[in-house]
Amino acid sequence: MKIAVCVKQIPDPASPYQLDPTTHNLVRPTEQVLDDTDRYGVEVGLQIAGETEGTVTLVSMGPSGNLNGIRQALAMGADGAILVDDETLKGSDSLTTAKILAAAMAPESFDIVIAGTESTDGYSGVVPQQIAELLGVPALTYAKKIDVEGSTVRINRQTATGYDTIEAPTPVLVSVTAGVVEPRYPTFKGIMDAKKKPVETKTAADLGVTVTVNQRIALVVPAPSRSGGQVVIDEGTGHEKIIAMLEQAKVI
Amino acid sequence: MAWIFIEEVSGAPAVVGLEILSKTRADGATTVLYFGKGSDAAFATLGEFGATDVFHLVPSEGSTGTAAAAAAIADLVGQHNPDAILFGQTYTDRDVAGRLSTRLDRTMISNGIDVSLDGSVGVTTEIFGGSQLVTTMFEGPGPHLVLIRPKSFPAEPSGGGAPTVTAVPLPDAGHAGSARVTGSFVEETEGPKLEEAAVIVAGGRGLGSVEGFELVEKLAAPLKAATGATRAIVDAGWVPYSKQVGQTGKTVKPDVYIACGLSGAMQHLVGMKDSKLIIAINKDEEAPIFAVADLGIVGDVHQVLPKLIEALENR
Ligand SMILES: Cc1cc2nc3c(=O)[nH]c(=O)nc-3n(C[C@H](O)[C@H](O)[C@H](O)COP(=O)(O)OP(=O)(O)OC[C@H]3O[C@@H](n4cnc5c(N)ncnc54)[C@H](O)[C@@H]3O)c2cc1C
Numbered sequence: 341m342k343i344a345v346c347v348k349q350i351p352d353p354a355s356p357y358q359l360d361p362t363t364h365n366l367v368r369p370t371e372q373v374l375d376d377t378d379r380y381g382v383e384v385g386l387q388i389a390g391e392t393e394g395t396v397t398l399v400s401m402g403p404s405g406n407l408n409g410i411r412q413a414l415a416m417g418a419d420g421a422i423l424v425d426d427e428t429l430k431g432s433d434s435l436t437t438a439k440i441l442a443a444a445m446a447p448e449s450f451d452i453v454i455a456g457t458e459s460t461d462g463y464s465g466v467v468p469q470q471i472a473e474l475l476g477v478p479a480l481t482y483a484k485k486i487d488v489e490g491s492t493v494r495i496n497r498q499t500a501t502g503y504d505t506i507e508a509p510t511p512v513l514v515s516v517t518a519g520v521v522e523p524r525y526p527t528f529k530g531i532m533d534a535k536k537k538p539v540e541t542k543t544a545a546d547l548g549v550t551v552t553v554n555q556r557i558a559l560v561v562p563a564p565s566r567s568g569g570q571v572v573i574d575e576g577t578g579h580e581k582i583i584a585m586l587e588q589a590k591v592i
Numbered sequence: 593m594a595w596i597f598i599e600e601v602s603g604a605p606a607v608v609g610l611e612i613l614s615k616t617r618a619d620g621a622t623t624v625l626y627f628g629k630g631s632d633a634a635f636a637t638l639g640e641f642g643a644t645d646v647f648h649l650v651p652s653e654g655s656t657g658t659a660a661a662a663a664a665i666a667d668l669v670g671q672h673n674p675d676a677i678l679f680g681q682t683y684t685d686r687d688v689a690g691r692l693s694t695r696l697d698r699t700m701i702s703n704g705i706d707v708s709l710d711g712s713v714g715v716t717t718e719i720f721g722g723s724q725l726v727t728t729m730f731e732g733p734g735p736h737l738v739l740i741r742p743k744s745f746p747a748e749p750s751g752g753g754a755p756t757v758t759a760v761p762l763p764d765a766g767h768a769g770s771a772r773v774t775g776s777f778v779e780e781t782e783g784p785k786l787e788e789a790a791v792i793v794a795g796g797r798g799l800g801s802v803e804g805f806e807l808v809e810k811l812a813a814p815l816k817a818a819t820g821a822t823r824a825i826v827d828a829g830w831v832p833y834s835k836q837v838g839q840t841g842k843t844v845k846p847d848v849y850i851a852c853g854l855s856g857a858m859q860h861l862v863g864m865k866d867s868k869l870i871i872a873i874n875k876d877e878e879a880p881i882f883a884v885a886d887l888g889i890v891g892d893v894h895q896v897l898p899k900l901i902e903a904l905e906n907r
Contacts, residue, residue, distance in 0.1 A: 357720060364726070433699045434690075463839065464702035465681070466739070469658075469690025478659065478771040479691075482683055484833070494774075498833050499683065500601070500842075505775040506656060509767075517840075519827035554699040554732035563718060563725045566865060568883045574873075574891025579900035582850075582871055585887050589869050591791050591815060591848055592907065 341394035341488070341510070344445050345385040345418065346455040346471070347378040349402050349409030353460055364557040365431040366461060368402070374409035377456040379416070379523035380516050385454050386417045387521065388488050395419045397448065401429060401440045407539065414534035415526035426543040428551050434462075436551055438470030443547035446475065451510040452493065457482055457517055468515040478508035481515045594621035594676035594709050595647075595735075597665075598638070599684045600628020607787070608680030608742040610641045615745040616678065617642030619709040624755070625649060625668075625677070627661055627688065635757055640749040646757045658684065659769040660762035662691035668760065669696060669735055676713045676736040685739065691768075693737050700737035701728055705744045713738070721858030722865055743787070743843040743866075779832040784818040786835065791848045794820035794837055794864070798853020798874060798893055802830040807897040808852055814904040820844065820864075822854045838863035853893040856881025873897070 349372035351357060358367045385396040398413050398421035410421050422444050429440065445453060453475070458465035472479035483495035484503060494507040498517055526534070544551055572581060586592045594616055598609030605626070613624065622644040626634070630648050638646055649664055651657025665677070665688070677692070679685035681703055693700045706716040713736040714729045730736040786792065793815065795808040805825070812819045820842075821835040837844055839859040849867035854860060856872070856879055864870070865884050872885035873896050882888040889896055 359719075434702070435693050435697070435699055438690075438694065458840065464700075465686050466690035466693065466700065466702060469687050470694045473659070473662070473691040473694035473768065476766070476768050478768055479687065480771055481687055497683075499776075501834055502777045502779040502832070504773050504777070506771055506773050508771040511767075512771075517833075518823065519829075552732075554730060555701060556729050556731055557726055558714065558729045559725075559727040561725050563722055565723070566884050568888070569886035571877070571882050571885070571888035571890060573877075574889050574896055576895075576899075578873070578889035578891045578896045579903055581887060581889065582873075582896075582900055583903055585869070585871060586815070586848065589848055592904065 341388055341392040341451040342448065343385045343389055343394055343396045344399050344448065344450040344453045345378070345381045345396055346441055346453070347382065347398050347400050347410070347413050348375045348459050349373065349400065349405060350375045350459065350461040357461070359560065363431060364560060368405070370405040372405045372409045374412040375456065375460050377458070377460055377518055378413065380518050380520050381454045381456050382413050382416050382418060383521045383523040384486055384514070384516050386524070388452065392488065397422060399441055399444050400424070401437055404541065410539060411534045412526065414537045415530040416524055417530060420538040420540070422540045422542065424542050424544065424547065428544055432551065433553070433555060434464040434467050435470055436549070438467045438474060439549045440544060440547060441467070442471045442474035443549050444542060449511070453477070453513040455513065455515050457515045468513055472513040475511070475513065477511045477513050479513045479515065480506055480508055483514050483516045484520050486514060486516070486520065593623070593674050594619070594678060595623045595625055595674045596621065597625045597627065597677060597679045597685060597688065599682065600626065600630065600634060603629070603631065604634055605637050606680060606682065607747055608682060608740070610747040611742065611745045612678050612680065612740050613641045613643060614748045615707070616709060617750060621709060623647070623674070625665060627651070627657070627684070636754055639752045639755045641747065642750045642752050643755045644752070646755045647760045648757050649760050649762060652762060654772050655769065656771045656773055657762060658687040659691055659765035661688050662695055663765050664760050664762050665692055666695040675734045676709060676738060678707065679737070679739045681739040681741045689737055689739055696735065698735060698737055699730070700739065702739040704738050704740045707738055707740065718862060721861045741843055743845055779834055781832065781834055783812065784816060786818045786820055786837070786842050786844055789818035790846055791815045791817035791850070792820050792844055792846045793817045793850045793852065794822070794854060795825065795852045796822040796854025797824045799825070800894070804893070805830050807893065807901070810901045811850070811897060811904070822857070822860050851881050851885070852897060854881060855879050856884065
């Protein structure tokens, strides 16, 4: 099977995020990391490719930076990457992102396109569905388990109360939740090989996508903050403080 | 004129849809796109919450129906030109809204916690764990597509009568519509529902193991509380996803939220920081959960919780 996995390089979530004060876009440093959520998609892709003698191509949009995040995914074992890096795409909405990713994938005729359910930094949570519609393929969304049998893909689709089993024939898009599989850690060899793997860079114009912006950030203000209360160190009687507060709140 | 998309869940309109309708009916937005089998009872409920007109979209047997629903809504938009269509930030709503956005070639705004429909359409979202509020205005032609987070508005009936229901046949969406549902499984959890409980006891990785979560359950029992969890322990398989609180789980606003051995990550906080009272137990004095807690106990859950449970059981 020919598999595409959508991945994203994001600013390290461990360091505080900032908005550019004039554009309100997220400030993206040169050194970005692979969105942790994407490790699950890459792992799913690698497992299916392993079972079907297939290939895994990463597809990504965003500033290349030093490619650290993409190399992380390549080091896990993906075969190559297509990266769309274009100044004009800064601050793109979900639909533009989907158009770019779909246009980058369309000529390759992938059997399975895999994406996370949402990114850590943007989390609009609709890009996979938009891509599916652009490619004209069914979407198996919020997978917490995946099986491929011949040209049928079956998933357990997470729901608010449990899960549904759903299936569709390839070509198909699958969005995966964290926890669907245990992502592998890159080996030393994987990290060395990743440096030599092909990363193809494209622009929006190469893909024939024109960028339109139909939303404008009008205001960014601090939220009314909830001030913390009392913090006490437990010296064996911490539970009494909790009881007192529960009594005060009249829940006991 | 705005429309509200409402999915049917267990035979009734999804609560998030009723929440949105409760907010928008004052602006005259009372047309609902209802996605599901439908019944007189379900339509009556929509009417009680202010719906006057319902376009009823029935998925064909065994199909997920989301691609076909998007196609049918796109046709309706062509006929009626609504200014906006509001969805819940839920799984099925995201599936339909994403496809619709592509079909109509319209931008969309996700994670709304407030929306204004007078004149131009604006949406408020929270960023950075809810520490900042962003207001975004749509530009260009409508319909503007918005996803609203659950619990953004209270669901309050307005006592309306039965709405006018128009059945809308779903077209064949071809290969894009070929996803089929072959089974449906409920991971039953006992006790009060997370979204409705007055008290929630939630646990995180600090409980140490799946056995540690029993402390959370034991504390919940005398308080008649629902139990919640962080994504870390859902992913670890200790508890089912239906217990997850946060950005990719449930949004809750109970009277009391007791956080046990969870750090208070940004993605967890957005799901619970509007609880009336927050009590946190964490052994790390620097844990971010303490910044939103009304009472923070710096201590070991394995010390504090058993004493607390015993004290409550002896009352
Ligand atoms: C896109 C995305 C979406 C996400 N959505 C969600 C979501 O919906 N909900 C969610 O919860 N998370 C979500 N997360 C994950 C989130 O970022 C955190 O990783 C997660 O909430 C951490 O869970 P935790 O607090 O249980 O674990 P940790 O962060 O590991 O915290 C454990 C805490 O327990 C304390 N502790 C350890 N031992 C003890 C002890 N003996 N006694 C007392 N305290 C102890 C530690 O001091 C620590 O603070 C999401 C992440 C991403 C990227």
